[in-house]
Amino acid sequence: MLRLCALSSGSSGNALFIESEETRILVDAGISARELTKRLACLGVKPYELSGILITHEHSDHIRGLQVFTKKNQIPVYCTSHTWKFLAVQGVSEICRRVIDSDGSFSVGDLEIEAFPTPHDAADPVGYCVTWQNSKIGIATDLGYIPEYLREKFRQSQMIFLEANHDVPTLLGGKYPHFLKKRILGNLGHLSNDTAAELLAELAGESLQAIVLGHLSRNNNTPEMALSTVQKKLANHCKKADNIAIHVCRHGELGEIISI
Numbered sequence: 001m002l003r004l005c006a007l008s009s010g011s012s013g014n015a016l017f018i019e020s021e022e023t024r025i026l027v028d029a030g031i032s033a034r035e036l037t038k039r040l041a042c043l044g045v046k047p048y049e050l051s052g053i054l055i056t057h058e059h060s061d062h063i064r065g066l067q068v069f070t071k072k073n074q075i076p077v078y079c080t081s082h083t084w085k086f087l088a089v090q091g092v093s094e095i096c097r098r099v100i101d102s103d104g105s106f107s108v109g110d111l112e113i114e115a116f117p118t119p120h121d122a123a124d125p126v127g128y129c130v131t132w133q134n135s136k137i138g139i140a141t142d143l144g145y146i147p148e149y150l151r152e153k154f155r156q157s158q159m160i161f162l163e164a165n166h167d168v169p170t171l172l173g174g175k176y177p178h179f180l181k182k183r184i185l186g187n188l189g190h191l192s193n194d195t196a197a198e199l200l201a202e203l204a205g206e207s208l209q210a211i212v213l214g215h216l217s218r219n220n221n222t223p224e225m226a227l228s229t230v231q232k233k234l235a236n237h238c239k240k241a242d243n244i245a246i247h248v249c250r251h252g253e254l255g256e257i258i259s260i
């Protein structure tokens with residue numbers, strides 16, 4: 001069994017906890033070390049029990065707590081060489097460095113990990129598929145659009161953790177300055193509820209059991225809007241939509257534990 005819990009999701013900080021029977025990892029460490037430790041404790045997990053931290057990219061909402069957290073616990077940090085340069089500047093210890101290819105595979109304990117590039121305005125951003133035996137979780141946040149290869153990567157996933165960043169009319173009608181709206185909507189920005197829903201509807205007929213919507217904007221989205229957009233799309237495109245559990249991460253809050 002694979003379990004996932006969003007310790008925090010959204011622009012104020014991103015960190016996912018994933019565990020198999022034997023291995024525990026984080027994807028990103030974007031909240032303070034103190035908060036990471038506290039939220040892991042809520043799950044009964046000690047920092048030293050983690051076998052690795054996979055980093056998606058160097059934006060502060062994904063690495064905020066990394067330096068302090070790994071200094072205390074010396075947990076291996078997996079990231080691309082371009083991303084590492086930024087982490088080194090932040091003072092993350094060389095001892096923790098584990099360089100990966102942006103389209104490579106590697107294992108952490110009994111977890112098989114596959115990285116893939118994501119279109120985002122960072123040095124070398126990636127998403128991940130995490131597989132344990134026959135269970136697979138696909139994870140992609142911070143992406144401006146859905147590249148064709150992502151559909152293939154996510155096929156046969158039992159769980160997908162996908163960004164549903166904003167509701168387009170809310171963003172366009174909101175107070176953000178023009179340049180910021182353009183950045184978010186651009187090809188290297190963030191995924192809208194509609195675009196996320198389209199991909200999920202395409203993948204829903206297969207092995208998918210659980211969807212987790214994450215990285216919601218505090219200002220341009222609500223959990224209710226993200227949920228209803230995805231629910232509607234799934235209901236229209238997939239006969240088995242009722243069999244798929246849809247979870248939404250509330251901005252910055254500790255999420256529920258979801259198992260596949």
Ligand SMILES: [Zn+2]
Binds near residue numbers: 059122
């Ligand atoms: Zn980012």
Ligand SMILES: [Zn+2]
Binds near residue numbers: 059061215
């Ligand atoms: Zn982000």
